[in-house]
Amino acid sequence: MPRLSMPLFWRVCLINGAVFLLGTLVLALSPATVSARPLLSELVVLLLGLTVIVLVNGALLRTVLRPLDRLTAVTGQIDLRHPGLRLDEEESGPARPLVRGFNAMLERLEVERSTSTARALQAQEAERQRIAQELHDEVGQSLTAVLLGLRHLMDTAPERSRAELDELRGTTRTSLEEVRRISERLRPGDLTELGLVSALAGLARATSARNGPVVRRSLPSAVPELSSETELVIYRVAQEALTNVVRHARAGTVDLSLALSDAGLVLRVVDDGVGIPPGAMGAGIQGMLERAQMIGGELDVRSHGERGRRSGTEVRLSLPLPRRAEP
Known part of the structure; x- marks a missing residue:
């Protein structure tokens, strides 16, 4: 059976009304009276009564509104990169439904961020795998073919061109090793x-x-x-x-x-x-x-x-x- 929850506005109104009603009953049932021209002692009594009413009202409202202060403080500390931050529901008093809803919202946000991050990282790994495969199959094989061609040319080229061909062959071999290294980093x-x-x-x-x-x-x-x-x-x-x-x-x-x-x-x-x-x-x-x-x-x-x-x-x-x- 769902629990009935009174809106916070009506909780505040109920507290104020109860305090004012209690103050009215105390004045009505007490022997204290006020003259047409109030005496100093009567003003003191009224002032004390007003002070008590304000203090009682403030103490009761504090139990309701204190969780809102904690909620405001926690809101500024939220960082979804560091999940797990929650408000204590047991110490929230009348604001427990609000705190429970806030904690549930945080949990949903963390789950959604974790899910989206996992999907993004999986897509990143899949893209790395694809690029690594293309580097190995396309660029690597092309450079290997160039090396074989340069080796064949060196066997038939004149002596004056072999030094340049050998330097070009070394550059190509270095490029092939670099492609393989990059491919290995992308796909271990x-x-x-x-x-x-x-x-x-x-x-x-x-x-x-x-x-x-x-x-x-x-x-x-x-x-x-x-x-x-x-x-x-x-x-x-x-x-x-x-x-x-x-x-x-x-x-x-x-x-x-x-x-x-x-x-x-x-x-x-x-x-x-x-x-x-x-x-x-x-x-x-x-x-x-x-x-x-x-x-x-x-x-x-x-x-x-x-x-x-x-x-x-x-x-x-x-x-x-x-x-x-x-x-």
């Missing part, structure tokens, strides 16, 4: 073929090989069985974190670790670079945060000191382990 083949641990190890080696900082890795020999979506999120967060280190941190070393505990799985990328300003939220960090929330994880990005000093930055992704079905 190691992740599907060799698993998460091997893919992270390969990512660390590739980062160090591209004139980047030295990446020291600490990875387990195996991890519990994870969904393909979860593995992809872990890989993408590590990839984005290492990319940010190479581009912005000016770091000498980076520690990449994946640790397993009773609480869950923790990915950490820690560098010894210049750090980031507090509260920084660029597109890369925002993307990592949305990916983490999509699989129920928590992302924490913090600097170990002041901006401009070699304080270092830590990116920490915490994921709960999937529960095993009891036999």
